[in-house]
Amino acid sequence: GAVVSQHPSWVICKSGTSVKIECRSLDFQATTMFWYRQFPKQSLMLMATSNEGSKATYEQGVEKDKFLINHASLTLSTLTVTSAHPEDSSFYICSARPTGIDTEAFFGQGTRLTVV
Amino acid sequence: GQNIDQPTEMTATEGAIVQINCTYQTSGFNGLFWYQQHAGEAPTFLSYNVLDGLEEKGRFSSFLSRSKGYSYLLLKELQMKDSASYLCAVVDSNYQLIWGAGTKLIIKP
Numbered sequence: 752g753a754v755v756s757q758h759p760s761w762v763i764c765k766s767g768t769s770v771k772i773e774c775r776s777l778d779f780q781a782t783t784m785f786w787y788r789q790f791p792k793q794s795l796m797l798m799a800t801s802n803e804g805s806k807a808t809y810e811q812g813v814e815k816d817k818f819l820i821n822h823a824s825l826t827l828s829t830l831t832v833t834s835a836h837p838e839d840s841s842f843y844i845c846s847a848r849p850t851g852i853d854t855e856a857f858f859g860q861g862t863r864l865t866v867v
Numbered sequence: 868g869q870n871i872d873q874p875t876e877m878t879a880t881e882g883a884i885v886q887i888n889c890t891y892q893t894s895g896f897n898g899l900f901w902y903q904q905h906a907g908e909a910p911t912f913l914s915y916n917v918l919d920g921l922e923e924k925g926r927f928s929s930f931l932s933r934s935k936g937y938s939y940l941l942l943k944e945l946q947m948k949d950s951a952s953y954l955c956a957v958v959d960s961n962y963q964l965i966w967g968a969g970t971k972l973i974i975k976p
Contacts, residue, residue: 795910795954795966844910856900858910 754778755847757859762837764866772830772862774845781847785856786818789842790858801828835866869893871967873955878973879945887940887953887970895960901929901940902954904969912952913940942972950974 756776764770774784782803787795799809799820817839819831828847832839844861847863872890879885891899898917902910903922914922916938928941940953955967 797966858902858911861908 755845755859757845757862759862760761760860761863764864765826766836766866767834769831769833770835770864772832772843772845772849772864774828774859776826776849776857778845779847781828782825782850783847784822784847786820786830787844787846789844789861795844804848815819828851828853832864835864837866840864840866855864869959869965871955871965873953873958873967873970875968876971876973878958879942881945881947881974881976883945884898884941884943885945885972887942887955887972889938889940889967891936891938891955891957891965892966892969893957896933897958897960899929899931899938899958900956901927901938901950902950902956904954913953939945945974947976949969953955 754842756775758773761821762770784801786798788797788798797810798813798818799807800863801807801820801822803822803825809815817833819833842861842863844858846856846858870892900915900917901913903913904910913927914929916922916929919933920932921928921930926943931938942949950973952971954969954970957965959965
């Protein structure tokens with residue numbers, strides 16, 4: 752099946768610094784990628800929809816200036832958590848959908864972010 | 868508003884069959900996904916339904932009724948490794964995934 756690679760798998764950073772998470776579709780092109788956040792004991796929450804070549808669409812309550820999303824190519828989207836704080840510690844997951852609506856969405860392995 | 872409902876938790880016995888239901892009210896419908904998620908891991912794709920009916924994949928089957936806004940995931944010959952959360956997600960008219968809160972399935976020997 753199609754592979755989505757997310758990097759890094761885990762990261763620890765100091766409060767106030769920025770962290771970049773990459774999401775790559777390895778063997779298919781993805782016009783649309785999705786970024787999710789999961790807090791403990793909660794379901795995945797969609798943060799934003801990333802469309803190649805255009806601005807991301809953010810869900811209500813998600814700060815676009817804090818969570819910068821760039822989708823510069825059909826195989827790469829990045830999420831940058833700017834000025835991270837301990838409350839941003841979470842599990843961030845991306846998914847990518849190959850072109851065509853009747854296709855599966857494939858998920859990356861997730862990134863566990865810990866801000867200290 | 869948009870809403871996906873699934874039971875919070877279910878318990879079943881190893882070797883048995885369990886059915887996890889999902890009902891939805893969304894703005895448009897472009898398909899429904901079922902995902903399995905083990906604690907601390909990313910979700911794993913199980914099935915995708917866009918037409919009414921039953922889709923069978925080995926021990927797992929998924930059913931959809933668009934007119935009723937209803938789907939279920941059927942797991943047969945349950946194994947201990949099937950203990951996980953099962954997430955129902957609907958693709959709405961904007962092609963975004965609307966997620967249910969997930970059903971925690973506990974398998975007992």
